[in-house]
Amino acid sequence: MSNLPWGTSKVLTDEEFFNRTQEISNLTNLLNSTSENNAPDILVTGIRGVGKTVLLNKIKQFMDENYLVVYMDFSVSQTYQKNKMSLKGLYDFYYQKIIEEAHLKGLNTLKNHINKFFKTNNFKLKEVVVASAFDISIPIPIIGTERDLERYRDFVFRLPQEIYDNNKDKIDGMIIIIDEFQVIKELNTYLESFLWNFRGYVTEQRNVAYILSGSMGLQDNLISEIAGQNGAFGGRMLTININPFSKQTTKNYLTERAPELKFTQEGFERFYKCTSGIPYYINIFARQLPANRELDENNVIDAFDNNISFIVSHLINEWNRLTTKEKDIIIALIDSPLKRIDLARKLNVKSGSLSDKLNKLQNLDLIRFAGGEYGISEKLLKRWLEIEYSQKGIYPYRF
Ligand SMILES: Nc1ncnc2c1ncn2[C@@H]1O[C@H](COP(=O)(O)OP(=O)(O)O)[C@@H](O)[C@H]1O
Numbered sequence: 009m010s011n012l013p014w015g016t017s018k019v020l021t022d023e024e025f026f027n028r029t030q031e032i033s034n035l036t037n038l039l040n041s042t043s044e045n046n047a048p049d050i051l052v053t054g055i056r057g058v059g060k061t062v063l064l065n066k067i068k069q070f071m072d073e074n075y076l077v078v079y080m081d082f083s084v085s086q087t088y089q090k091n092k093m094s095l096k097g098l099y100d101f102y103y104q105k106i107i108e109e110a111h112l113k114g115l116n117t118l119k120n121h122i123n124k125f126f127k128t129n130n131f132k133l134k135e136v137v138v139a140s141a142f143d144i145s146i147p148i149p150i151i152g153t154e155r156d157l158e159r160y161r162d163f164v165f166r167l168p169q170e171i172y173d174n175n176k177d178k179i180d181g182m183i184i185i186i187d188e189f190q191v192i193k194e195l196n197t198y199l200e201s202f203l204w205n206f207r208g209y210v211t212e213q214r215n216v217a218y219i220l221s222g223s224m225g226l227q228d229n230l231i232s233e234i235a236g237q238n239g240a241f242g243g244r245m246l247t248i249n250i251n252p253f254s255k256q257t258t259k260n261y262l263t264e265r266a267p268e269l270k271f272t273q274e275g276f277e278r279f280y281k282c283t284s285g286i287p288y289y290i291n292i293f294a295r296q297l298p299a300n301r302e303l304d305e306n307n308v309i310d311a312f313d314n315n316i317s318f319i320v321s322h323l324i325n326e327w328n329r330l331t332t333k334e335k336d337i338i339i340a341l342i343d344s345p346l347k348r349i350d351l352a353r354k355l356n357v358k359s360g361s362l363s364d365k366l367n368k369l370q371n372l373d374l375i376r377f378a379g380g381e382y383g384i385s386e387k388l389l390k391r392w393l394e395i396e397y398s399q400k401g402i403y404p405y406r407f
């Protein structure tokens with residue numbers, strides 16, 4: 009069948025990766041000022057599935073030669089995975105990732121420096137084997153007091169500049185890429201202090217560039233908390249938004265990479281509408297379409313509706329993790345966006361009882377607050393729910 013990548017690939021080959029030349033040249037130009045002691049701090053935003061992760065992995069490949077580039081995905085940290093998001097857990101993860109990458113690159117990982125730090129602070133340690141493939145064990149401290157935690161934070165967040173200073177002869181600088189950064193929202197009350205602390209370290213490091221990224225809608229509060237004028241980084245952080253493929257790009261992409269798909273003009277228009285130009289959907293959907301058969305508008309609509317639970321499987325995963333009350337909220341918003349008070353009335357609950365749930369759904373970017381109303385932001389989730397309902401006469405609370 010077609011040569012299009014899977015929707016779940018995180019690293020694409022050069023044959024699979026399409027376009028984004030502008031974004032790549034912007035990012036690499038900015039990052040290269042790191043070698044002139046002028047490391048930039050960048051926020052890469054964009055909706056789910058638009059291609060941030062694969063782009064960042066490409067950037068890593070481009071920059072790897074002269075820099076130590078650490079790519080880490082906060083959403084795979086244990087602390088997040090186990091639903092026990094904590095500062096300590098994030099520091100552990102951050103520290104492990106940096107050591108792991110430095111080790112891979114054969115750099116001086118400051119073993120003595122690390123041991124000395126733990127010794128002078130009297131930390132009890134447990135050894136963690138990072139991954140058997142790397143065959144390194146890293147001492148991780150057991151933290152007793154608030155003060156210990158601060159010292160540990162200091163140590164962890166200073167490590168990148170420390171590593172650069174000790175390896176100047178081998179690298180031009182360091183680049184730290186943190187993907188799925190938005191999961192720090194789950195630090196709840198610690199979020200603000202985390203951001204401000206982190207900023208303190210980040211902005212003083214002249215040889216370490218930072219890229220923060222994650223699936224954040226443009227109106228996400230976190231973006232202004234990070235990069236807004238009054239946000240933690242003030243005006244210092246450069247924001248680059250990754251957009252879906254335009255209609256023309258999508259057309260070029262399919263013509264080049266999936267020539268076996270024979271769209272009529274209307275068929276293609278509909279395909280673009282269904283996928284909104286989001287590469288994730290483009291790839292998954294295109295892979296479902298029959299080769300070498302004319303695809304008119306109706307063929308495309310039928311194929312889409314027939315395959316929708318496959319196309320939106322990542323959203324169904326999220327859906328399955330929601331509580332019944334959270335599902336109720338989404339279902340109540342299917343027909344139209346609602347003011348909070350009307351939503352509460354529709355659900356027959358007190359408006360105040362909705363706060364936590366609405367926050368959580370917004371954090372997941374499943375719903376959005378705009379113009380005084382809450383609405384579903386994932387239009388394909390909405391479409392899937394509608395189709396399920398029309399076929400089964402009931403919404404899929406358990407799918
Ligand atoms: N430049 C691209 N060329 C081809 N396919 C892409 C491109 N960008 C994204 N994709 C497709 O979209 C999927 C999701 O991309 P990803 O980077 O994980 O999105 P995000 O991190 O923004 O949620 C990829 O697995 C791939 O199938």
Ligand SMILES: [Mg+2]
Pocket residue numbers: 060061062187188223
């Ligand atoms: Mg991603």
